[in-house]
Amino acid sequence: MISSHVRMEFAPERTAKVNNLLQQIEKKVFAGQRLTKEEGLALMECKDLLFLGRLAREIKLRHSGRKIFFNVNFHINLTNICVSECRFCAFGVRKESGKAYFMTLEDILQKIAKSLPESATELHIVSGLHPDQPFDYYLEVIDTLHRRYPGIHLKAFTAVEINYFAEISGLSIREVLLKLKHAGLGSMPGGGAEVFSPRIRGMLCPGKATGERWLEIMETAHDLGIRTNATMLFGHLETNEERIDHLISLRDLQDKTGGFQSFVPLAFHPENTSLSEIKPVSAYEKLKMIAVSRLMLDNFDHIKAYWVMLGVSLAQIALEFGADDLDGTVVKEKITHAAGAKTKEGISMDELLELIFSAGYLPVERDTLYHELKIFRKRDCQCCPE
Numbered sequence: 124m125i126s127s128h129v130r131m132e133f134a135p136e137r138t139a140k141v142n143n144l145l146q147q148i149e150k151k152v153f154a155g156q157r158l159t160k161e162e163g164l165a166l167m168e169c170k171d172l173l174f175l176g177r178l179a180r181e182i183k184l185r186h187s188g189r190k191i192f193f194n195v196n197f198h199i200n201l202t203n204i205c206v207s208e209c210r211f212c213a214f215g216v217r218k219e220s221g222k223a224y225f226m227t228l229e230d231i232l233q234k235i236a237k238s239l240p241e242s243a244t245e246l247h248i249v250s251g252l253h254p255d256q257p258f259d260y261y262l263e264v265i266d267t268l269h270r271r272y273p274g275i276h277l278k279a280f281t282a283v284e285i286n287y288f289a290e291i292s293g294l295s296i297r298e299v300l301l302k303l304k305h306a307g308l309g310s311m312p313g314g315g316a317e318v319f320s321p322r323i324r325g326m327l328c329p330g331k332a333t334g335e336r337w338l339e340i341m342e343t344a345h346d347l348g349i350r351t352n353a354t355m356l357f358g359h360l361e362t363n364e365e366r367i368d369h370l371i372s373l374r375d376l377q378d379k380t381g382g383f384q385s386f387v388p389l390a391f392h393p394e395n396t397s398l399s400e401i402k403p404v405s406a407y408e409k410l411k412m413i414a415v416s417r418l419m420l421d422n423f424d425h426i427k428a429y430w431v432m433l434g435v436s437l438a439q440i441a442l443e444f445g446a447d448d449l450d451g452t453v454v455k456e457k458i459t460h461a462a463g464a465k466t467k468e469g470i471s472m473d474e475l476l477e478l479i480f481s482a483g484y485l486p487v488e489r490d491t492l493y494h495e496l497k498i499f500r501k502r503d504c505q506c507c508p509e
């Protein structure tokens with residue numbers, strides 16, 4: 124049934140227009156039709172969060188039914204030394220900083236031997252853009268980890284890091300990706316996308332790979348059979364239009380390659396960044412972005428509610444707003460915590476199971492490539508009452 128009075132807060136003519144669009148959107152969503160940019164903008168202007176949630180949940184149910192995915196993973200950041208100086212980042216520092224660290228191959232192996240959960244299936248590796256380390260260091264890390272832990276999927280390096288490796292090595296993007304793939308790279312995370320708009324990148328991270336370049340690198344990765352994720356960092360200086368344009372660029376590339384696995388909307392955390400005057404993204408806005416992402420990215424199988432950035436409680440609610448993946452146990456997350464995230468640095472599998480069961484969904488442990496490893500029953504969860 125079409126809602127007759129979706130809540131809006133604009134001039135009457137605009138409200139009427141957007142209301143008409145929302146009614147049209149509702150029909151299109153139920154008919155499985157693609158939404159336009161104008162319709163995406165109407166979704167962003169809609170103040171009726173439950174209306175958006177209802178539509179997004181409908182799409183989520185079509186993609187994954189009552190399943191909610193998660194994995195058992197471990198994050199490792201090889202260095203926080205970074206030449207990029209992105210204004211939104213509290214993790215990267217200059218080489219001279221007292222907080223700077225760099226892990227040798229020996230440090231990495233020691234850390235993993237000590238802390239990798241026994242049941243982990245994925246290592247998630249992203250780092251700063253180090254001024255002195257050669258590409259061979261990263262290749263050696265992947266090659267060594269792959270040999271030492273052949274059963275662990277290595278999801279490593281954002282498109283921005285790949286771009287940097289090409290710059291420092293003089294190799295092409297394709298050559299860099301091929302070398303990493305041969306060394307054991309399994310897939311790539313979706314970071315570094317921020318917002319593709321040149322206006323925003325000019326203000327936030329002028330020295331870094333452009334949005335166009337990010338997309339080009341992902342296209343090359345997909346062409347080489349490397350699956351990737353995609354992200355959008357929202358809640359800083361961007362407009363609604365820039366958010367929708369970003370989503371449409373991802374949707375267009377996905378039409379072409381089909382290589383994206385999941386989309387992860389990342390809410391900006393301002394603490395300790397040079398944008399600390401910006402108010403943290405509200406819970407309302409985070410849920411809206413999850414719902415709008417689910418509605419616009421009709422060709423993406425999965426939308427992640429990354430609990431580290433959302434907070435555990437809101438990540439659970441996000442399951443009603445179109446998300447079907449909570450990411451993982453994420454031991455030792457550093458990037459968001461440097462920027463003030465108050466969530467724990469990791470979560471146990473039992474906590475994830477309880478979170479999913481108590482929302483009325485079915486937890487499914489997946490591997491990085493979304494093969495289903497185990498569908499859980501309540502009796503598998505220590506925290507859930509029988």
Ligand code: V47
Nearest residue numbers: 211212312313314315352354356389390391392462
């Ligand atoms: O690229 C940096 C973002 C990303 C801040 O692909 C910030 O499965 C919020 O990409 N506030 C890294 N966000 C994290 C990331 C990711 C996380 C989980 C899963 C996957 C996946 C990818 O975090 C960076 C940047 O876009 N970021 N600083 C900040 N202050």
